[in-house]
Amino acid sequence: MQVQTRVDVFESIFQVFLALGTLVGVVVVAYTLYNAYKYRDTDDAKADDSLPTLGELPTGGEGGKKLFLSFGISAIIVISLVIWTYGMLLYVEDPEDDFEEEPIDIEVVGNGFAWHFEYENGAQESGTMTVPADHPVAIQVTAGDVWHTFGITDLRVKADAIPGEHDETWFIAEDAGAEHEIECFELCGDQHTQMDGTVQVLEQDEFDQWLDERFHLDISFEDPEGEPINDTGPLTLELVHQENDEFDEDLAYSYTEEDFDNDTISIEDIEQGGEYDLVIxxxxxxxxxxxxxxSITSPSSETYTLGEEDEDEEDDDNDEDEENDEEADDDDENGGDDE
Known part of the structure; x- marks a missing residue:
């Protein structure tokens, strides 16, 4: 079964109502013009039994068959439209049974006139939501300060962002390489118009690669003068997720000096974002x-300073600070004498 996008659903509803509205409009206008011409005032007007009489309900002739037929057809059309539209909107509200693939879950938080996005594996972004093409995306929208409304006009997405609550909705972006504008549809403050963002659509393999690179971590060492250290000797590095017990997989990683290159390591096998304890x-x-x-939620690097600053340099710095303090005191005294 071909899954319909939100754009498909709302476009179908719009096209059906536009077509029926146009048809009804044409029929009403045509019938009005016909009656205006048929019952126009002429000098040789003949008696017409079908003419309505003041104070009587028009029957439409033939015992009211035409009148009741028109009422019946109209009722059938309206009821059919209501049922069909309701079914389409129910699909928009809960389409997960029709999804061929498991949706990607993203939490959307509106806060401080910006949109922040957190993926189910803990990766985080601000301003740009990256999604795969032709894949359902389920979003849970909330706010951290005041009421906002998350909206993507191109994809027919709109969800209230209310502090302490989550509004759930979904969408499918079909065109890889496309970018869709994110807006706030709720007047939320003096920077409301700047509260925007972008939906970036990638091919599935590009998205998978992008997601894998979210937890890339580089670690290096330097001395107190800021020079790289390339010979620390044997070492061990332990990286453990602070909520490791809550996950099915083991989120503890161990490395030795053999994993370092010139005392620099690039860690690429982290599978879950979040808060980690690091011990070297x-x-x-x-x-x-x-x-x-x-906090590992996006590509990052850490540089740690090893060793202690040279004592002679520390003494020189202290002497320089003392001289600066004495000069400042002298300036204050001179300023007081001038007054």
């Missing part, structure tokens, strides 16, 4: 153990 231990006593918390 060195066998060399001159380097202290590094413990850190990392």
């Amino acid at each position: 231990e060195f066998e060399e006593e001159e380097f202290e153990t590094i413990e850190d918390e990392l």
Whole structure:
């Protein structure tokens, strides 16, 4: 079964109502003109039994058959339209049974006149929502400050963003390479018109690659002077998700000096975004153990400073600071004497 997009559904409803509205309009106007011509005032007017009499209900002739026939046809058309439209709107509200593929879940948060997006694997973006072409996308919309309304006009998407609540909807973007504008349809503050964004549509394989690269993490070392360190000796690096117990897969990663290249490592096998605990231990006593918390939701890099600053340089810095303080005190005293 071919899955209809929201654009297909609303375009079908619009076309049907436009066609019927045009047909009804043409019939009404034509019938009005016909009656205006038929019952026009002429000098040789003949008696017409079908003419309506003041104070009587027009029957349409033949015992009211035409009148009731027109009422019946109109009722059938209207009821059919209501049932058909209701069915189409029900599909828009809950189409998941018709999806051939599992939808991609994205949480949308409106906050501070910007849109933020979090994918089901923990990847995060701001301003740009990246999705695969011809694949259903399920979104849960909320807000962190005031009421907003998330909207993508091209894709017929509109959902209220209310603090503390989630409004769910979906869409399918068909054209790879296309970009669709995201807007806020709720007057939310003085920067309401700047609260926009973009839906970027990629081919499925390009999207998969993009998603895999969200958790790329580079780690390197430098000395207190900012120079790269390329010889730290044996070390171990442990990276563990803070909510590891809540996932089916093990989100703990271990690396040794063999995984480093010139004491730099590029970690590409992280599968879930979120908050991680990082521990790096060195066998060399001159380097202290590094413990850190990392928020891994997009490509990032971390550089850690190893070793202690040279004591002579620290003394020079302290002497320079003291001299600057003394000069500042002298300036204050001179300023007071001038007054």
